[in-house]
Amino acid sequence: MISSVRGTVLSVAGTTAVIEVGGIGLAVAVTTQHGLVLRVGSEATVHTALIVREDDLSLFGFATRDELVVFDLLRGVTGVGPKSALGVLSAMSPDEVATAVAREDDGAFRKVSGIGPKTAKLITLSLSGKIAVTHAPSGARTAVTPADVAVVEALVGLGWPERLAATTVDDISGTVSDADRASVPTMLRLALAQLGPAQKAPRS
Numbered sequence: 001m002i003s004s005v006r007g008t009v010l011s012v013a014g015t016t017a018v019i020e021v022g023g024i025g026l027a028v029a030v031t032t033q034h035g036l037v038l039r040v041g042s043e044a045t046v047h048t049a050l051i052v053r054e055d056d057l058s059l060f061g062f063a064t065r066d067e068l069v070v071f072d073l074l075r076g077v078t079g080v081g082p083k084s085a086l087g088v089l090s091a092m093s094p095d096e097v098a099t100a101v102a103r104e105d106d107g108a109f110r111k112v113s114g115i116g117p118k119t120a121k122l123i124t125l126s127l128s129g130k131i132a133v134t135h136a137p138s139g140a141r142t143a144v145t146p147a148d149v150a151v152v153e154a155l156v157g158l159g160w161p162e163r164l165a166a167t168t169v170d171d172i173s174g175t176v177s178d179a180d181r182a183s184v185p186t187m188l189r190l191a192l193a194q195l196g197p198a199q200k201a202p203r204s
Contacts (some may be wrong), residue, residue, distance in 0.1 A: 005048055005059075011040060018059070029105075037063075063146075070097050079118070080119060106124045147182050
């Protein structure tokens with residue numbers, strides 16, 4: 001089992017990234033948000049799941065361990081394959097998945113491309129009691145979104161300390177609309193503006 005890979009990003013096309021590990025380029029399927037922040041030429045660490053089939057070996061990668069855990073749980077639901085599970089995590093954060101399951105809100109999953117009403121209901125039933133919200137509620141926004149994670153990683157890649165990056169993104173999240181919060185480019189622009197675009201990122 002390949003549980004993680006670390007190496008240089010050779011290319012990114014949509015939801016497929018190629019990461020060089022030991023001279024070998026590994027094609028990794030990633031979420032939409034993750035693909036937006038992986039930069040060609042930079043080093044990336046990706047949490048992965050290797051899916052083995054008779055005629056295919058596929059590697060699915062995630063920015064966080066929580067996403068990988070939820071991916072594995074989703075794959076255990078009847079009717080949810082790895083591509084559909086990846087689609088769910090492209091549309092929802094782990095906390096959003098947990099919240100929808102806790103509320104038995106199958107409608108949240110029906111919004112994901114490829115997830116029908118029956119499968120959406122099965123997800124809420126199958127994952128009940130297996131997944132919990134990991135971030136305590138604080139106001140209207142209760143979950144760290146994939147866009148939040150992506151922006152923090154982008155800021156860290158630019159040289160900002162992770163704690164400062166996370167705090168900045170958290171501050172901005174409480175002041176923008178849901179649409180802006182879901183947009184990685186918008187959130188990254190706002191974060192850079194707050195940190196000070198004219199300043200040089202501090203050296204680590």
